[in-house]
Amino acid sequence: MKAFFCFCFSVLVMPNLLFAQDETELVKKVKAKLDKVNDYTAQGIMRIDVSFIDAPESKVTVYYRKPDQFKVKKNGGISILPKGGISINLGTLLSNGNYDIIPGKDTKINGVDTKTVKLLPQNEKSDVVLAILYIEEKNLVVKKAAVTTKENGTYEIDLSYSKYIDWGLPDKVIFSFNTKNYKIPKGLTFEYEKGDRKKADTLKNKKGKVEITYSTYTINKGIDDKIFQ
Numbered sequence: 001m002k003a004f005f006c007f008c009f010s011v012l013v014m015p016n017l018l019f020a021q022d023e024t025e026l027v028k029k030v031k032a033k034l035d036k037v038n039d040y041t042a043q044g045i046m047r048i049d050v051s052f053i054d055a056p057e058s059k060v061t062v063y064y065r066k067p068d069q070f071k072v073k074k075n076g077g078i079s080i081l082p083k084g085g086i087s088i089n090l091g092t093l094l095s096n097g098n099y100d101i102i103p104g105k106d107t108k109i110n111g112v113d114t115k116t117v118k119l120l121p122q123n124e125k126s127d128v129v130l131a132i133l134y135i136e137e138k139n140l141v142v143k144k145a146a147v148t149t150k151e152n153g154t155y156e157i158d159l160s161y162s163k164y165i166d167w168g169l170p171d172k173v174i175f176s177f178n179t180k181n182y183k184i185p186k187g188l189t190f191e192y193e194k195g196d197r198k199k200a201d202t203l204k205n206k207k208g209k210v211e212i213t214y215s216t217y218t219i220n221k222g223i224d225d226k227i228f229q
Helices: 002-034 090-094 197-202
Strands: 039-049 058-065 069-074 099-103 107-109 112-121 128-136 141-149 154-160 172-178 207-219
Touching: 002 090, 002 099, 002 112, 002 128, 002 141, 058 207, 090 141, 107 128, 112 141
Parallel strands: none
Antiparallel strands: 039 058, 039 207, 058 069, 099 112, 107 112, 112 128, 128 141, 141 154, 154 172, 172 207
């Protein structure tokens, strides 16, 4: 009987433990790659696709400093990236490290094989409830992330890489969210279409999208503290 239970454990339990260890190591490698970036200043173009906001394409400067400082400055306006500590920067998402890792099914993202990993934060006060990462194992980069939060519902991040893939930094990021759950930052009201506030309320249960295409990164050159004040 003891031999039977040992057999069942080895067949049913051990493979799951090994898979979990594999995914844990994979996340560690992705984080280690991102950890090479202490800070960056990036130039890019931001496009906003939200039905009730009139916001033209604009140039932006994006600032990041490890572990979790992230800011987008848009020329002549205010970015609509969410409040509450959420950002489209993976370094910020993985900076804490206090999460349980659960392996998921392998899948393809835009034709690329990826490993699916679920992160469950151990801190009950964390705004993030669940993060699902789709990791390209070959280049140790996250191709897509789906994040469920307490304050802003669920959002998705799609990432494309090219020139800065060795740093784990994307050339393009598409941030998608449900506008019903999204907290509009104060000061954004000037971007509403004139006389269309009622229309805005009726369109709030729609999908919104923010797209940033980066042209250049300046990496590990330091950032003035005033930028994040």
